[in-house]
Amino acid sequence: MKNLEKTSAELQAEVNILRARLAESENFRQRYTEADKLRRDLEESERKYRSIVESFHGIAFRGDRNFIPEFFHGSVEQITGYTRKDFLDLKVKWDSLIHPEDLQQVLASAEEMASRSQNHLQREYRILHKNGTIRWVREHIRTVRDETGNLSRVEGVIYDITESKLSEQALKLVEERLDLAISGSKAGLWEVEYDFTDSGMPVPRKVFASPEMKRLIGFNDDEFPDSVEAWQARIVPEDLLLIEEATRSILAGRTDNHDLDYRIRHKDGGIRWIHSCGKCWRDESGRPVRQAGLDWDITERKAIEDQLRQLVAIVEETPDLVGTADLQGRVLYFNKSAKHTLGVSPDEYLPNRNITQFYPKWALQIICNQAIPIALKETVWRGETAVLKGDGRTEIPVSQVILAHADSRNNIRYMSTVIRDISRIKETEDALRKSEERYRHLSEKLEAMVKEQVDKLREAENLAAVGRTISMLAHEIRNPLNNITLGLDILRLQLKPGGEHEETLGEIRHGIEILNQLIEELLDFSKPIHLTYARRSVEALAKEALRLILDTLGLGLVKNLQKPLIFWGFDFPEVEM
DSSP states (O other), X not given: OHHXXXXXXXXXXXXXXXXXXXXXXXXXXXXXXXXXXXXXXXXXXXXXXXXXXXXXXXXEEEEETTOOEEEEEESHHHHHSSOHHHHHTTSSOGGGGBOHHHHHHHHHHHXXXXXXXXXXXXXXXXXXXXXXXXXXXXXXXXXXXXXXXXXXXXXXXXXXXHHHHHHHHHHHHHHHHHHXXXXXXXXXXXXXXXXXXXXXXXXXXXXXXXXXXXXXXXXXXXXXXSOHHHHHTTBOXXXXXXXXXXXXXXHTTSOSEEEEEEEEEOTTSOEXXXXXEEEEEEOTTSOEEEEEXXXXXXXXXXHHHHHHHHHXXXXXXXXXXXXXXXXXXXXXXXXXXXXXXXXXXXXXXXXXXXXXXXXXXXXXXXXXXXXXXXXXXXXXXXXXXXXXXXXXXXXEEEEEEEEEEEOTTXXXXXXXXXXXXXXXXXXXXXXXXXXXXXXXXXXXXXXXXXXXXXXXXXXXXXXXXXXXXXXXXHHHHHHHHHHHHHHHHHHHHHSOSSSHHHHHHHHHHHHHHHHHHHHXXXXXXXXXXXXXXXXXXXXXXXXXXXXXXXXXXXXXXXXXXXXXXXXXXXXXXXXHO
16 A cells, blocks of 8 residues: 555656656747747848848948947948958048048038037048049938947948939039020020819919019019019010910920910010920829920021021022032022023922033133132132023123132031123123224224325415415515516607517517516415305205206206215305306
8 A cells, every 4th residue: 555655656746747847848849939939030130131231232330439340231342442341450441531622521520429419410422442433422320329428339321322423413514504505595494383273274383484584575583473474465466376376285285395486575665586495294194294495585586587588589589690509519509590591490409400510611610720719718709701591502601709608617618609691791892892993993094084184284384385485476576577667668758659669668568467467376376265164965066066057058957866965064155166
């Protein structure tokens, strides 16, 4: 019995031991399960950490109160060119990488953070990569302090923002250039943002007009509201219709851009021409949310365009031939007269033509060897050539001007010419040349006639001189003859009548009479003749002569003259005598 009780007690003790072991085993199993869960959680955390670290493109760091790194992880080598071990082993100090121009600012901010001025700091600065390039970084850093408020450690992250910084700089440069371009071009910037009514219609929500935009119509920025209605109220009504139609096309989604000209009333009461271009931006559903653009004052350009249109009209209607050609001789432009004269159809594609087609060979040599080289060198050439009519054979003499046109870099871009038909001038020159020849012949003939008349005049003068001499001699001879005649009369009275002396005295008197008759003739010859000239018809002279002859002969005559006879100048009474 005792043995059974002992056995029962032993068994109970063993059962208790087993229960204790079972409880311990259950506790161990439970602890093992918790440990396994912790292990799995740790593995999951590590996996997530690795995933974060692998996807993290910055540097995570932690340092002591003196900023000596205790933890350095992430894209260290990609950002700096150095390994994380270089920094943890203090072979490389972060301060040594900071760009010299940024170093003082970074150190000052660190000191400010350490002095409890702030617990969090964000800063951007440049560092020098190991390969010598410059990198921009953004650093987020915070301080951790102990119970007394003293700095115990720092931690944070560093990101490489080089690309975004360069993009910002590029964007800033573009914005500066855009501002410069807008300012330089004197353009006005405008912008409209849209909201939508319950029915889905877009309505302006916010309107912006730059000061330059308002100055286009003479207002300062504070003198004119940012209002679509106020601006449109000054637009010329017929142009406002065009703008409203363009706006409807944009809002309806038919187009995203507009490019048009319109007129608007200036503050001074005048009208200005405006060129406007803009673009519309839409949301995902295609509704317009924003519209912006630039406007320019093109009043002067419009005036120049009007002048150019007038000049083009003048060039088109001038009878002169006007054209342009490139440096290869391809025709770029002909006015109406050029096309008509040279046989070019109004709608023909001109570059298919070359200037060499419109000149005869001799004129083309002048154009190629003289005119164009001189124009290229001196910008202009003037001369006379000839062009071919549309039949390709008939030459038209012309005067021609050739101009060389250069761009802003002084490179010759094209040639132009003005050609004038001088056919009538040439015909007039030929007629004038023939007239000059006839005049020369007539002048030579007249000169000979004048010479002949001068010779006759000189001869007449000589005869007159002879007459005067004869008259003097006749008077000198007459006086002795008169004395002789008187002496004969005295002798006849003194001598007895009859006798031989009567015959001698008679012969002497007869000789004296002959001499006196000769003297009278000499005196008549020496007298000057004064003729009275008059223009009388040869026909009248012939009639009078015939009348005298017919009266003398007692005859009659019928005359039939086909045309009037010429007129002569003569002394008619002398001729009648």
